[in-house]
Amino acid sequence: MNHRVLIVIPAADRAAANTAAATHFDPAGGAATFSVGLSSDGSEPATHYWASAQFTDATYARLQQVKLAFPAAELMDYDLALEPSWPEEVLSVLGLKRIAPNTPPPKEEPPGAPPPFGVPASAGRAFETPGVLDNLVSREVPAPDRLKAELLTSASDTGH
Numbered sequence: 001m002n003h004r005v006l007i008v009i010p011a012a013d014r015a016a017a018n019t020a021a022a023t024h025f026d027p028a029g030g031a032a033t034f035s036v037g038l039s040s041d042g043s044e045p046a047t048h049y050w051a052s053a054q055f056t057d058a059t060y061a062r063l064q065q066v067k068l069a070f071p072a073a074e075l076m077d078y079d080l081a082l083e084p085s086w087p088e089e090v091l092s093v094l095g096l097k098r099i100a101p102n103t104p105p106p107k108e109e110p111p112g113a114p115p116p117f118g119v120p121a122s123a124g125r126a127f128e129t130p131g132v133l134d135n136l137v138s139r140e141v142p143a144p145d146r147l148k149a150e151l152l153t154s155a156s157d158t159g160h
Contacts, residue, residue, distance in 0.1 A: 001056075001057055002054050002055065002056060003054065003055045003056075003057075003060045003077055004052065004053075004054050004077065004078055004079060004080050005052065005053060005054075005055060005060070005063065005075055005076065005077055005078075006050065006051075006052050006074075006075075006076045006078060006086075006087050006090060007034075007050060007051050007052070007053070007073060007074070007075050007076075008038070008048055008049075008050045008073065008074040008090070008091075008094065008096070009034060009048060009049055009050070009070060009072070009073045009074075010047070010048055010072050010073075011037075011045070011046050011047050011048055011049060013070050013072065013073065014034050014049050016069070016070070017033070017034050017049075017070060017073070018030065018031050018032065018033055018034050019031070020066050020069065020070075021033035021034070021051075024062055024063075024066055025053075025055075025059060025062070025063075033051045033053070034049035034050070034051050035049070035051075036049060036050055036051070036098060036099075037049055037098070037099040038050055038091065038096040038097065038098060038099060039096065039097065039099055040095055040096060040097070041097060042097035042098060042099055042100065043099060044099060046099055047096075048094075048096055050087075050091075052087060063075070074090075074094070076090060
């Protein structure tokens with residue numbers, strides 16, 4: 001049987017809880033288990049961290065043992081399929097909100113600047129690869145109708 005568990009820990013336990021997660025459950029990624037910060041108003045600094053994970057019967061029993069080292073931790077079982085909003089409800093009851101990731105505002109491009117790499121350019125407008133390849137890759141992106149016509153012409157020229 002599998003167990004889905006929501007875990008909320010005080011910020012003071014974060015480093016030790018991440019070490020325990022890496023040691024007992026996930027050597028590859030456990031050190032980043034508690035990476036979502038929580039606070040009463042959703043802003044820094046985090047007063048708590050949370051994680052949700054699925055455990056087998058064996059790892060669930062181990063989790064109960066590891067929990068003894070973290071008396072202030074809250075461990076709550078739930079069924080994600082039946083209770084998809086339950087984690088948010090728990091946060092509300094605990095008086096906590098997620099802290100939004102600190103992402104920089106989008107960079108404003110000067111008028112007429114080419115779009116970033118990977119963004120289709122409008123008909124006939126050039127774009128360039130940013131970074132190291134700035135001077136190596138530059139091409140025109142034809143409008144979809146023009147591209148379709150070029151592909152059809154090319155196919156008929158080769159007899160396909």
